Amino acid sequence: MAEFLSLAEAVDRYVADGATVALEGFTHLIPFAAGHEIIRQKKRDLTLIRMTPDLIYDQMIGAGCAKKLIFSWGGNPGVGSLHRLRDAVEKGWPHQIEILEHSHAAMANAFEAGAAGLPLAILRGYIGSDLPKVNDQIKFIDCPFTGEKLAAVPSIRPDVSIVHAQKADKHGNVLVEGIIGVQKEAVLAAKHSIVTVEEIVDELDCGPNACVIPAWVITAVAKAPGGAKPSYTHGYYPRSNKFYKDWDPISRDRDAFNAWLDEHVFNTTADNGASA
Template sequence: MAEFLSLREAVSRYIHDGDAVCLEGFTHLIPFAAGHEIIRQEKRELTLIRMTPDLIYDQMIGAGCAKKLIFSWGGNPGVGSLHRMRDAVERNWPNTLEIFEHSHAAMACAYEAGAAGLPFAVLRGYVGSDLPKVNTQIKFINCPFTDERLAAVPSVRPDVAVIHAQRADRNGNVLIEGIVGIQKEVVLAAKRSIVTVEEIVDDLGASVNACVLPAWAITAIVEAPKGASPSYALGYYDRDNAFYKSWDEIARDRETFLTWLQHNVFEKGAAS
């Protein structure tokens, strides 16, 4: 059953060195505040899993949190590369980063399989792709009914799922509106989950067919206004496109990045 904690306490209690951690959100409701708290607490040796690693994973990788990345696309949306990720992969800075790249379809299926408690996901995919040559997580099996050759990938069953949402009620139920992505599946697949929200309310005001995560599926809820910024939260604030553009220059140089990290993550957290 969900409990209400501060962000600092939730991360300290439920994310440990060496954990497999998913911070999910597809262009929308990306849990930046939680990612920054993970950086501040200097979590290490994490396996980071995400369909679309963007700025928050670039920051976490550059801060030395990650040893492995499982993903299906990585970049600064509409801008270019993730320079801290590239530095880790190409030059082992600040440490070596092992990567496992999948297709979007495979990642989505892997999350769904994890939510269902299954050990792997099966899909029609990777035909003509070179990814199986470089990703040992991709296997092929024959259907026991038709003998069709199918791709199989391990399900995503992380130690911790972290997502951001609009609202939680005082009973611990969470409402997600707008682009849902894979958030509900990762919470259901994970051993533990932290959900940051814009506000805690008496009534969610959920409409018919709304995406509501029940309190029994959530470990901790944190009230974190603007917890998805510089991404956006439908109904609360817009995407900060200027920051996404500026990140390209910030992340290119190690010293510039470390200075930004000190001022905007470590010092900001100490002041809050």
């Protein structure tokens, strides 16, 4: 059952050094505030999982939090590369990280399999792809019913999944609106989960077909207004396109990046919200 904690308390309690951590959110609802708190608490040796690593993982990798990245695409959307990720992979700064690349379809299926408690996901895919040559976790099996050759990948079962959402009610049930990625599956697949929300309300007041993550599958709920900035939260605030463009020159230079971390992460608190 969900417990209401501060973001700092939730990260301290459930994100351990060496943990496997998924921070999910697609286009909007990206949990930047939680990622910044992980950086602030100097968590180390994390295996980071995300279907589309963007700025928050660039920041976490550059801050030295990660030892491994499991992903299906990485970049600064509409701008270019993740330069802190590239620096870590290509030049070992601040240290070398391991990467394991999948397709979007494989990761979505792996999250769904993890949510169902299954050991693996089976999908049509990877036929003709070079990814199996560099990812030894992609296997092929024959369907026992049709003989069709299918791809198999391990399910994703994080130690902790972290997502952002619009609101939680006083019981800890969470409403996710707008574009939805694999937040629900990420929470269901994890041993522990932290959900940051814009506000806590008496009633969710949600309509038909709403995505509600029930309190009984959530470990901790933390109020974090602005917790997705500089991405957006549908119904609350827009995306800061300027920040995504500004990030490119900041992230290209190690000194500029460290100066940004000092000003916008280490010299702030989780209660200040994310920088935009």
